[in-house]
Amino acid sequence: QQQVKQSPQSLIVQKGGISIINCAYENTAFDYFPWYQQFPGKGPALLIAIRPDVSEKKEGRFTISFNKSAKQFSLHIMDSQPGDSATYFCAASLFGNEKLTFGTGTRLTIIP
Amino acid sequence: KAGVTQTPRYLIKTRGQQVTLSCSPISGHRSVSWYQQTPGQGLQFLFEYFSETQRNKGNFPGRFSGRQFSNSRSEMNVSTLELGDSALYLCASSQWTGLSYEQYFGPGTRLTVT
Numbered sequence: 001q002q003q004v005k006q007s008p009q010s011l012i013v014q015k016g017g018i019s020i021i022n023c024a025y026e027n028t029a030f031d032y033f034p035w036y037q038q039f040p041g042k043g044p045a046l047l048i049a050i051r052p053d054v055s056e057k058k059e060g061r062f063t064i065s066f067n068k069s070a071k072q073f074s075l076h077i078m079d080s081q082p083g084d085s086a087t088y089f090c091a092a093s094l095f096g097n098e099k100l101t102f103g104t105g106t107r108l109t110i111i112p
Numbered sequence: 113k114a115g116v117t118q119t120p121r122y123l124i125k126t127r128g129q130q131v132t133l134s135c136s137p138i139s140g141h142r143s144v145s146w147y148q149q150t151p152g153q154g155l156q157f158l159f160e161y162f163s164e165t166q167r168n169k170g171n172f173p174g175r176f177s178g179r180q181f182s183n184s185r186s187e188m189n190v191s192t193l194e195l196g197d198s199a200l201y202l203c204a205s206s207q208w209t210g211l212s213y214e215q216y217f218g219p220g221t222r223l224t225v226t
Contacts, residue, residue, distance in 0.1 A: 032212035043116070043202050043217035044155070051211055089155065098145050098206050098213050099168045102155040 004092050006103025013110055019077040021106045023090035026071065031095035035064065035075045038087045038105075047088075048075075080110045113139055116205050116218035124224045130191040133221045137184050137205030143167075144186040145215065146178060149200040158201075161186055190223075198225045 005024045013019045023033075032051060036044035050057045050064040050073065057064045063076040077084055090103040117136045125131050137144050145168075146158040157170040161180035178188040184205075190197055200222050204215040 034214075036217075041219070043204075043219045046214060046216060049212070049214070091155075093212070095212065097168065098143055098160045098204075098215065099157045099170070100145075100147075100155075100215060101157070104154050 004090060004101050004103045006090050006106060008106060009104070010107045011109070013080045013108065015080060015082060015110055015112050017080050017110075019080045019084065019108055019110070020074060021088050021090070021108070022072065022074045023092075023103050024070075024072045025092050025101075027092070027094075028071065029094055030092040030101075032093045033064070033066065033073050034091050034093075034100070035062075036089045036091065036102075038089065044089060077108075080108075082110045082112065084108060085110050116203055116216055118201075118203050118218040118221050120221060121219065122222045122224075124226060125193050126226055127193055127195060129193050130189060131193060131223060132187055132189045133201055133203075133223075135186045135188075135203030135205075135218060137186070137203075138207070138216055141205035141207050141216075142184050143206040143213065144180055144184065145204045145206065146186070146188050147202040147204065147217075148172070149202055149220070150198075155202070158188065193225045195225050197223065199223060 034049035035047045038044040061078045066073045091100040143162045145160040160168040164180045175191045180186045200220040202220045204217045206213040206215045
């Protein structure tokens with residue numbers, strides 16, 4: 001199976017709070033897990049990515065947590081800001097393969 | 113470096129016509145992938161080209177085709193357009209980082225089929 005399941009579909013978080021988006025995959029051969037951020041009228045922008053040899057990766061306010069045994073990974077946005085309001089997509093691919101399988105997306109809204 | 117550019121940005125076509133979309137990758141990137149984005153199906157992989165050869169292909173009918181030129185620029189063509197082909201078509205160029213391929217997307221071409 002090549003699916004990547006993403007939840008929640010939409011999320012509202014107060015400014016300064018932590019936004020958490022979860023993804024689960026089925027294909028254990030997946031070896032690369034990026035997260036993308038998309039604003040209306042724009043293409044997806046690469047935020048942060050992880051390989052299965054590490055359980056966590058942090059870049060600024062964005063952190064990926066990876067649980068290989070559960071086949072799950074999640075994006076945490078710390079100190080969420082109104083400018084973070086966008087749609088977020090998780091994705092997965094096989095090693096050395098450009099074909100990305102995307103999750104269904106999470107529309108994040110940060111309220112003041 | 114300039115990002116991925118796609119032309120045109122918006123397109124309106126009639127059912128049965130054909131359309132060609134263009135993509136210029138980031139300078140130095142040799143791989144170009146195409147994706148279709150719709151509200152119902154989300155982001156779906158169409159195909160990927162590397163050094164003028166199709167290297168990967170998604171599950172789309174033969175009406176969807178592409179090619180890549182020696183300067184890495186790519187085009188995709190959709191023949192005999194159907195209403196369901198209305199979508200945002202995204203192009204992404206890739207570079208190998210030693211860990212995997214990082215894909216950078218263009219702004220997309222919004223195709224409306226009437």
